């Protein structure tokens with residue numbers, strides 16, 4: 023009977039407006055007479071949210087009813103960005119919303135800009151998780167994301183006197199996209215001890231008891247697929263003290279303050295995202311976050327499985343769990359604990375289920391990023407888990423001993439426990455041992471993990487356990503949403519928006535690579551995107567840049583391995599060159615705008631020094647009358663997903679210049695090429711496959727190869743390390759205080775001159791400068807340049823995250839999409 027009362031999602035402009043007005047006047051309790059942009063954003067979001075909820079409920083019912091295998095993507099980071107624009111485009115009603123809002127007196131861009139980014143991630147790994155959620159929903163996979171509901175996302179970056187200052191990012195003031203599930207609450211235990219005994223049947227039993235309990239409350243966020251009713255779920259956990267508001271026991275005994283303190287201590291667990299990218303600091307609170315999130319998620323997954331009343335042996339047929347890096351590795355131990363301690367399975371039976379359930383994705387080979395936890399810390403926080411890890415390790419080492427009898431060095435190298443002082447748990451090794459597949463994120467990276475950090479494990483498990491899934495990006499956000507005009511042009515030439523679901527359709531653009539009319543439109547769109555960015559630069563930095571200049575962009579986390587220092591040294595070299603030129607020579611040079619953006623981890627001094635240098639160089643260069651339009655240096659504050667949507671479509675070239683062998687994949691390289699920009703890059707990460715796809719004529723590659731890096735480092739340490747002469751001139755200028763007190767940059771120049779130049783800045787400098795000269799030359803021939811960019815876009819189909827998800831589904835998860843019935 024209730025079916026006839028079910029809400030009908032709006033499809034027309036009038037119905038949309040009706041919904042907006044209703045939400046303003048009732049949900050928000052405001053009058054349309056004083057409806058400002060904030061209220062209009064809220065109401066428009068609520069209107070779309072209602073639409074999503076309907077499909078979300080249906081999708082969940084459909085998936086439950088079908089009872090087929092599901093994927094759970096465990097990620098400590100989901101860098102989602104904004105939701106409203108994405109929701110409007112994915113359900114295909116942005117035009118209706120635009121007209122409706124306009125009738126109500128608003129510009130849709132202004133309304134979209136009201137939204138605070140959901141910035142629950144640091145960089146590549148978190149954004150990859152967000153792209154994967156979009157693809158899994160768009161391809162109709164039954165898939166959930168599980169993460170933490172941080173109260174504070176990645177900090178907001180302010181630049182004060184050229185220095186980075188961090189400001190907390192409190193983003194939850196008004197968030198219409200999440201649904202608290204106060205009925206879905208999981209108790210999570212910490213500390214305490216383990217009691218072991220034999221039961222009547224003589225079976226060994228372990229009971230983890232005592233300690234403290236923290237409550238995990240679920241918050242659900244709908245994930246709409248593009249042009250499909252499938253709307254998946256992202257479940258984020260929030261922490262609270264077990265006794266609720268405060269501890270009544272303590273309260274009654276007059277200990278009010280300490281009960282409030284307990285509450286705050288519990289809430290601290292999900293309070294803040296750790297802002298380190300590629301650096302493991304081994305803090306207890308981080309391990310607490312990891313277990314809190316993993317325990318709640320597994321409880322939820324197991325509870326759902328138990329409802330189906332299947333045998334435990336069917337668990338891996340119903341459930342695939344993907345570990346996004348080692349951060350959720352405790353899930354392996356937790357599932358083993360549930361099966362043996364709570365459900366009474368034998369060790370071997372349980373372990374078979376566990377290893378068939380998990381897959382592990384590695385995202386970095388940097389040694390300082392590989393997680394290790396101290397055994398004493400583990401023992402205190404998770405005593406039962408440490409015992410299980412020791413058992414996992416014992417059985418594993420026994421199997422190694424059988425395979426390689428007497429190889430004691432091997433045992434020491436692969437042991438999950440590092441015999442250091444204190445002992446450490448090596449999480450990556452645990453993740454490998456507990457999973458059935460391990461993958462890297464680009465071909466070179468996947469080869470590197472097999473030949474370096476995980477070499478022994480290839481010998482032990484065989485090569486088939488290791489595989490590659492090259493990263494991708496969602497073309498919905500990174501083309502259709504970020505670059506609507508380009509998307510429209512492509513649609514007009516390829517027969518509609520189909521390319522957004524089958525990115526190889528872009529191939530059809532090849533035939534327009536020399537088409538005059540098409541090239542003109544293509545170039546106009548790029549120019550308009552550059553004008554948009556130039557306006558943004560003017561309004562945020564006050565600097566006027568010429569949109570006809572070559573826009574050279576490097577936006578990503580600031581890290582020595584990503585080598586923003588190489589870029590800024592190159593900029594200083596260009597400045598020296600311009601200064602030394604005659605006015606005649608200057609006329610021949612292509613004007614350039616060097617644009618940087620990205621956050622440094624708050625404790626990473628060298629990265630902060632690089633930001634400082636970039637800003638100080640900008641302050642000098644931008645007002646030098648000899649230079650004028652020929653060179654501008656811009657640092658964009660607070661780079662994030664929504665800013666990336668403005669920046670990415672506006673590049674002529676972007677820089678992906680990591681020391682070869684250090685950047686696992688990179689994903690912004692893909693975004694820039696897909697938006698009609700060329701790239702300058704090293705032979706690293708996915709740059710190599712991008713080159714293979716688009717052709718080496720369409721990319722500016724330079725620098726030493728990964729295979730030579732180790733030897734080069736040795737020559738620095740043992741031979742005489744002579745710096746590149748052009749780099750010496752750059753350093754001399756810095757040391758002359760041309761960019762402010764050179765003392766501030768001593769550590770940076772010193773790391774290259776005196777401390778081994780670990781990232782090979784000097785070794786690659788000449789090659790980099792030469793390649794930049796090639797860029798200058800190539801840019802002068804706009805006809806050829808535009809053709810290169812069209813051909814590149816036409817060949818980028820491979821880098822859709824849809825292709826990645828299909829590969830994961832087939833090679834790792836063994837899951838199939840759930841077709842959507844006619845009912846929706």
Ligand code: 26W
Nearest residue numbers: 146147300301302385391463685686687688
């Ligand atoms: C424990 C501290 C820590 C925090 C974050 C260690 C490692 C990380 C991430 C794994 C770093 C990261 O985001 N890696 C990036 O992952 C992207 C998606 O696969 C790749 O494209 C980038 O190359 C890689 O740096």
